Amino acid sequence: MQHFKKHSVTPAMQKWFFFLLFVTACFTACNGNKKTPDVSNIKVNLEVQRFEQDFFAIDTNNISAAMPALLQKYPVFLPDFIQHILGLSLIDDGGKSDAAIKMFLRDYRLVKDTASKVFSNFTAIEDDLKKGLQFTKYYFPAYHTPEKLITFIGPLDAIFETTLGKTGDVITQDALAVGLQLHLGNNASLYQSQVAQSLFPKYVSRKFEPAYIVVNCMKNIVDDIYPPRAADKTLLDLTIDKGKRLYVLDKLLPHVADTLKIGYTEAQLKGCYANEGLIWSFLIQNNLIYNSDPLRIQSYVEEGPLTQELGEGSPGNISLFLGWQIIKKYMEKFPDTTIDALLQLDARQILQDSKYKPR
DSSP states (O other): OOOOOOOOOOHHHHTHHHHHTTOOSOOOOOOSOOOOOOOTTOOOOOEEEEHHHHHTTSOTTSHHHHHHHHHHHOTTHHHHIIIIISOOOSSOOTTHHHHHHHHHHHHTHHHHHHHHHHTSOOHHHHHHHHHHHHHHHHHOTTSOOOOEEEEEOOOTTOOEEETTEEESEEEOSSOEEEEGGGOSOTTOGGGGSHHHHHHSOHHHHTTOSTTHHHHHHHHHHHHHHSOOOTTOOSHHHHHHHHHHHHHHHHHHOTTSOHHHHHOOOHHHHHHHHHTHHHHHHHHHHTTOTTOOOHHHHHHHHSOOSSOGGGOTTOOSOHHHHHHHHHHHHHHHHOTTOOHHHHHHSOHHHHHHHHTOOOO
16 A cells, blocks of 8 residues: 655544544435335346355366366356466366366365355345346346356455455356355454465455445446446546445445445444545645546545545545545435436536535
8 A cells, every 4th residue: 555645634634533433423324315116026037056066066086077067057157267266277288277276176175165154045145136136127227137146266366356446256247256255254264364364454354244245246237337437537537436336336225234335334434424524625625636646546546444644543445435425415416317327427517516515
C-alpha cells in the first residue's frame, strides 16, 4: 500500500474515531425506492454443481484417465479451472500437469474436507442466489442469467479482480463459480498461517465468510451487465462508478445487509454516516474530487485497512461509501430515472444534479 503524506487534515477529521466511539444511535441507510417489487413469479434456472467433490474424487494414480469423464460433465469449467485457476497447461506436457494436479489434490485435501463440513448443505445459498437472479431478470429482462452455480476448491491465491474489490469467485461463460477455499469463515485455521496472512491481512480475511458468496456472485453479474469503462480516471469518475454498482446491487439484493454489500464493518459504516460531511469537505478542501493522479487517489479507491488521510479506524476504499450516497441522493431527486439510464449518466452531471452537500 502506497504511503501518503497528510494533506490539510482538519481537527474535526482527526477526531473521527473519538467521535465514532460515541455513535450509538442506529442508522437506516436510504435505498431510494422503499418498495421492493414482487419477483416470486419470475422463473430462473440454477443448477448447483459441486466440482470440488468430483475433482477430489478422481484417481490420483491415473489422472489422465479421469479427465474425459470430468470434461464431459464440466465442458467449459474444467479447462478454465486447469488453465486459469491452477495455472497449468491444457496440452500434453509430458505429465507435468498431472504431477501438479496430484500434488494439489494432496496438499488441499484438508481444505476440501473442511469445505465439505462448512457447506454440507448449500440450499440456503442457492435460494438466496436464485432470489438475486429473479431481481436481475426483473430489472434487466434482456440479460441472460447464469444457469449454473459451480463450487470449487482452488489455490489460496486464486483471486479475481472486480470493480468493487477482489474476490475468490468469478463468472464464466455459462456459470457462477465460487471458490470455497475463501469462504470457510474468517477464523478458519487455513487463514492463520504465515503464508495466508501475507496474502490476506485481517481486513481482507474477515470477509472470507459464507455470507459473502451471494454478494460476490451478484457483484460479478453487475460487472457483466455493466463492464468497467477505461474512461474512468478522476476520483469522481471512480467514485460515481462504484456508487452506480452498489446502487444496482441494492436493487438485486434488497434484503442483504449493507455491511455485506459494501464490505465495511458495522462500526465503519456507522462512522461514515456520522462523519459524511467531514469526509466530503476534506476531499473538496484538498482538491481531490477531480484529481486523476493514481498515486494521489489510490488510498480512496482501493481496498486497504483504512483510508490513510482520514485516520486510524476509517474504512479503506472510502469512495465506495461516497459514491453510494451520491447516487442515492440523485435517485431521490430523480426517482423516475431507470437503472439503464442511470448507468449511462456522466459523473459530473450526477454530482451537479444531485446537489450532494452532506453536513
